[in-house]
Amino acid sequence: MSQFAAVLSTVFSGEVMLAIAIGTLAGMVIGAMPGLSATMGVALLTPLTYTLSPSAAISMLAAVYTSAIYGGSITACLLHTPGTPASAATAADGYALTKQGQGMKAIGISTVCSMIGGTISAIALLLISEPLSRISLMFTPAEYMLLGLFGLTIIGSLSGDNLLKGLIAGAVGLVIACIGLDGMSGVPRYVFGITRLESGISMVPAMIGMFSISQAMIITEDLFKGKSLIVDDPSSTLKGRVLPTAKEMKRITPTVIKSTIIGIFVGILPAAGGDIGSWVGYNNAKKSSKHPEEFGHGSIEGIAASETANNAVTGGALIPLLTLGIPGSGTAAIMLGSLMIHGMQPGPELFTKQAVQTHGHSRPADFQVCRPRGARTDVHSLPGDRCPFHDRLLRYQQQHFRCLCHGVFRAARLSFPKGEYRFGSGHSGRNTKLHGREKLPANAHSQPRRCTPLYFLPPDRHRPDRHDPSRRFLPVPC
């Protein structure tokens, strides 16, 4: 009870509340601007948090994250231009409702469902982060491949009347996704010598092209035909009841529950974000709806599904970030850096050494999950103690971190000499040949299963001599 009171006093302090209010407003504005995603919002506003306390800073960034995802739905509903990739699934139904003169209804359903999805995912973050983080550890490349195949099946439900054209469009999208460096070999494909294309076509410019520019073209054509208003009926404009009625709430409740679960599940998966969550939620809602024919033509279930799922992703994405130190989305990756800037090391220590700051912006009840067996409940007694769960997490975090670095290492290895180098503990008996100019440091051979380039190590392993070429490889204690 004393921890809970300490957390409440942190959360409801003037500084934290003001930071949350500013973060929410800024996040909504950034999210509503096409081209500025939640990731960019968090990255842009991180420097503004330098002068704040860790609790206020992280609260503000969490507020920016969640409200930016919601803010994207405002322009998606009113202008058919999603402010963030996560709101792309909302655009069709939200804009269809706006054209019918019920724009405020679309905004209202989006707001209510975003709030429900975000709140439930925050409660999940609060109460069941341990089992959820275990699930996220179970995902291997095979499961990711199946998830990708499942994503492709969404084409079937979005193709409308002509499935064949939908499949062709999906395949063209796959070819465009090939632009950039090949993920397996690092060979450039379809880059035409342009360096900027080597990183591929990212989601934000693709979304602007698909939604914003096409909408600008449609509006221009409409204006020349004498249609100066978006709505079909000029007298209706932006009318409509903002809050959904009880009947509408009853209709969308099953969708909201399912989309929340989907959103949390997608959120905990590393590399899957709000855009994937919203499409999976939308697809599921359409398949299970009694009125699938309404989807794409102003279905409130469609808006509810995508908006609930993309906001549920926000809490889910923070679960692997805070418990394992593994970001579940691009925004969570930026927040990982922000946490470190404020002296907080994501992972088990976040619930021991920095428990008050962590729970101040996320979940007070997690003390039950993270408290070591037999340890006292006093927050300040926790540092130094770890439960077996956290020991496993820490080991996994170290291994996963090196896996993430492996791709970068493969690109960097060109600068090393010919020779044999065994990378990481997960590559049993498999050697990686090196080609380059420099000599491989002696300790790399002496510690073949414990070496990682120093500049890829977590900050607590940084050393003053890290720029010394002879010390580029250092042992990583496991």
Place this chain on the structure above:
Amino acid sequence: MKKKLHQDIYISVITYIFTAVMFILGRNIKSAARAYPFLILGLITVLNTILLITTIIKSKKMSAEELDAVNTIRWSNIRHAMLTFIIIAAYVVIFDILGYFIATALLLVGMMLLLGVRDWIVLVFIPVGLLAVLYYFFVMKLHVPLM
């Protein structure tokens, strides 16, 4: 009434051209890396051929009036939209040459002129005001180089 081609036939032809161009450009890619895109291009070719055949069979059964009703993509329907696209494409080209602010100002003025705005106060103050706000927030406050 003269019978026109179904619009899906034009879509098929454009898809064939896209596939051929990507195939030719992909020949220079090393073999291991080009396997996946070539597999997808092969899939597109198969699907596109099915689309073309089914469209030809379908359109043979349709009368000229029915085809005219189906063909919604007409030059008169997309003329101004294509002009907008050309202006945006020109913006992308001049973006690297003139920088963000000048290119964006020219885009805004160009689009407003296209949409029939002739009031010079609007033509001047909207680009200047918008870019001043963007400069203040992004360049001065958030230190984002919009160049």
